[in-house]
Amino acid sequence: MSLHTVDRMAYEIQGEGDAVLMIHGLGGSSNVWTPLMGAFSRNTVLRLDLPGSARSSRVEGPLSIAKYVDACVRVMGVAGIERAHVIGHSMGTIVATHLAVSEPSMVKSLALFGPLLAPPDPARSALRTRGAKARDEGLQGMHTIAETLAAASISTSNRTRKPVALAYVRESLMRQDPEGYARSCEALADAQPADVSMLDCPVLLVTGDEDAVAPAQSVRMMTDKFKQARMEVLRDCGHWTPTEQPEECMRLLERFYA
Secondary structure (H helix, E strand, O other), rough: OOEEEOOOEEEEEOOOEEOOOOOOOOOOOOOHHHHHHHHHEEEEEEEEEEOOOHHHOOOOOOOHHHHHHHHHHHHHHHHOOOOOOEEEEEEEHHHHHHHHOOOOOOEHHHHHHOOOOOHHHHHHHHHHHHHHHHHHHHHHHHHHHHHHHHHOOOOOOHHHHHHHHHHHHHHHHHHHOOOHHHHHHHHOOOOOOOOOOOOOOOOOEEOOOOOOOOHHHHHHHOOOOOOOEEEEEEOOOOHHHHHHOOHHHHHHHHHHHH
């Protein structure tokens, strides 16, 4: 695995074979995908930290879904990747669908975990409030945000049975730069849905039965908007699907790509 930077963005690339682009969600990093890497031993895997997040926190000006899409296109170009299977988590699924709609020739398939086309209206206000808390309170605000979200977004059983998953989510959120996280919250709050009705690529949507961010009923309605998509619901799983149920996620991905 090698680490690179371009335009203040950090990205990792490893392996050989069919290319895979991995896009994390709000409060995440390229490490959200580490538990799934065993499914990609025959692929070139490109993982980036989105602008404003993790090692790519130094950004100028506001962030947006369009800016994230441009970042993905930029990193793929620098890495010499013309077309890839795209995998997203949470906010990263919004970025992935916009990338597929705006640059269909670059996307072979979409695998979307904790999928959203856009946040529902009540969540937009909550995201702006959370962003303001991060900006105003700094590290203390991020600590409170991490404690709250980790407790709410991981399934009840996994908080007890898989303490490493809980620790990862807390650490991922606590380590975010407060200003970068605030701008990321604002970008997600302003996100609009892509028109996915004309996409021709295969789509896999995976959610957890305790995912309050992307509940199964909402994901079923989202599935119907694609030409060719299938949905899977993981038991005893919250919103951090790759972290909470990595073995099941790898099994679904291997079957999807087969």
